[in-house]
Amino acid sequence: MKNWIRKDLQYIWHPYTQMKDCRKLPPIFIKKAKGIRLYDDKGNFYYDTISSWWCNVHGHNHPKINEAIKKQVDSLEHVLFAGFTHRSAVLLAEKLLSIVPRNLARVFFSDDGSTAVETALKMSFQYWHNVGKVSKTKFVSLDHGYHGDTIGAMAVSGVDLFNKMFKKLFFGSFKVPSPYCYRCPMGKERISCDIECIRPLEALLENKKREIAALILEPLVMAAGGMIIYPEEYLVRAAQISKKCGIHMIVDEVATGFGRTGKMFACDYVEISPDFLCLSKGITAGYLPLGATITTDNVYKAFYADYGRKKTFYHGHTYTANPISCSCALASLDIFDQEKTLKRLEKVMPIFHERLEKFRHLPMVGDVRYIGMIGAVELVKDKNTKGRFDFNERIGLEIYKKGLKRSMILRPLGDIVYLFLPLCVNRDDIEYITSRTYDLIKYI
Numbered sequence: 001m002k003n004w005i006r007k008d009l010q011y012i013w014h015p016y017t018q019m020k021d022c023r024k025l026p027p028i029f030i031k032k033a034k035g036i037r038l039y040d041d042k043g044n045f046y047y048d049t050i051s052s053w054w055c056n057v058h059g060h061n062h063p064k065i066n067e068a069i070k071k072q073v074d075s076l077e078h079v080l081f082a083g084f085t086h087r088s089a090v091l092l093a094e095k096l097l098s099i100v101p102r103n104l105a106r107v108f109f110s111d112d113g114s115t116a117v118e119t120a121l122k123m124s125f126q127y128w129h130n131v132g133k134v135s136k137t138k139f140v141s142l143d144h145g146y147h148g149d150t151i152g153a154m155a156v157s158g159v160d161l162f163n164k165m166f167k168k169l170f171f172g173s174f175k176v177p178s179p180y181c182y183r184c185p186m187g188k189e190r191i192s193c194d195i196e197c198i199r200p201l202e203a204l205l206e207n208k209k210r211e212i213a214a215l216i217l218e219p220l221v222m223a224a225g226g227m228i229i230y231p232e233e234y235l236v237r238a239a240q241i242s243k244k245c246g247i248h249m250i251v252d253e254v255a256t257g258f259g260r261t262g263k264m265f266a267c268d269y270v271e272i273s274p275d276f277l278c279l280s281k282g283i284t285a286g287y288l289p290l291g292a293t294i295t296t297d298n299v300y301k302a303f304y305a306d307y308g309r310k311k312t313f314y315h316g317h318t319y320t321a322n323p324i325s326c327s328c329a330l331a332s333l334d335i336f337d338q339e340k341t342l343k344r345l346e347k348v349m350p351i352f353h354e355r356l357e358k359f360r361h362l363p364m365v366g367d368v369r370y371i372g373m374i375g376a377v378e379l380v381k382d383k384n385t386k387g388r389f390d391f392n393e394r395i396g397l398e399i400y401k402k403g404l405k406r407s408m409i410l411r412p413l414g415d416i417v418y419l420f421l422p423l424c425v426n427r428d429d430i431e432y433i434t435s436r437t438y439d440l441i442k443y444i
């Protein structure tokens with residue numbers, strides 16, 4: 001099998017990877033996967049503790065999804081989606097609209113998380129143009145927010161490590177401090193605060209409402225920014241102020257959607273009516289690429305016209321609403337119903353959270369945060385000062401390597417070690433994964 005790795009390193013450039021590191025730490029050749037385990041060619045297995053980049057939902061190789069895909073392939077593998085439609089796309093749109101916030105009424109399909117976000121940004125921008133409010137061209141987003149790697153999505157992201165290099169390419173947008181409770185931008189403590197961190201956002205939206213098209217944020221969990229889990233109240237107040245100022249709210253559920261937080265969507269924890277909801281990753285349970293941007297009838301109608309050249313949304317992607325992806329997404333949503341996935345989670349979540357609480361007393365652990373099947377531990381050099389490790393210490397890489405030796409895939413985000421577990425994990429899996437992660441951090 002060595003041959004595969006040699007050829008891989010000869011021909012392939014991997015994402016988010018310093019390829020020089022691969023000389024010492026080559027990619028692992030995965031032969032097959034089942035449930036939450038990935039098997040390599042040497043007889044080792046790895047727990048897929050980060051759901052293969054936050055997209056696997058019901059475990060790998062689920063028979064019902066496999067069957068749905070095979071059935072779809074035999075009838076229709078792909079068809080262009082302008083001027084044509086198909087059964088799986090129609091059924092999926094209908095099903096999605098039955099589970100997202102009630103004010104949402106139209107589904108626009110695309111290919112992945114970044115394109116779902118780009119679609120929302122462009123729709124919001126053009127909406128204001130179509131209704132004659134041409135000055136509303138800017139976007140607001142949060143520090144530590146992440147919305148994808150295409151240029152538009154990067155322009156509204158706030159993770160310097162990924163985006164700073166490309167800054168000159170970005171369109172103007174406003175950034176506000178994020179509700180990062182452990183490192184509160186207002187110097188407050190969560191126990192006694194009144195969500196003061198919302199104030200810069202409130203002031204900006206009030207003052208610049210004529211210029212701002214939309215606010216974009218990840219609901220409750222800022223994932224790539226460090227699994228920052230923030231109070232529901234922030235989300236509710238952000239929605240209220242956007243509405244009051246006549247500014248669209250784009251809720252990016254690409255990472256949080258499809259059960260990750262314990263509810264189907266993170267925004268189900270609160271009563272909000274976003275103008276756009278962006279979905280991807282878990283939509284196909286981690287099998288195939290698919291994105292969806294779901295919006296309101298009000299937005300839709302602003303593009304609906306008789307001689308509509310100017311009002312038409314000239315945007316689309318080749319594999320939009322791919323039938324195999326759509327059938328896969330439908331099968332995944334059926335599994336949510338048949339296996340009562342969310343109900344089952346109610347039992348395993350407390351076990352997971354209780355295990356994570358035990359990390360809190362470790363000397364290197366500054367913060368522990370969790371929601372649903374997402375858990376994160378923020379490592380610090382000094383617990384009192386919350387001092388961070390130096391980038392050159394490459395603590396993340398050390399943890400990754402040690403994790404692999406313990407059959408786990410841990411890819412820390414900077415100093416933040418996280419678990420993003422497939423929803424099918426059981427009590428024993430949780431016990432195994434959390435105790436091994438605990439030991440790893442204790443003895444690093």
Ligand SMILES: Cc1ncc(COP(=O)(O)O)c(C=O)c1O
Pocket residue numbers: 112113114115117146147148149218223224252253254255256280281
């Ligand atoms: C919240 C959020 N939005 C958008 C994206 C981009 O998704 P993709 O990598 O599928 O383009 C991600 C990816 O991690 C994400 O976490």
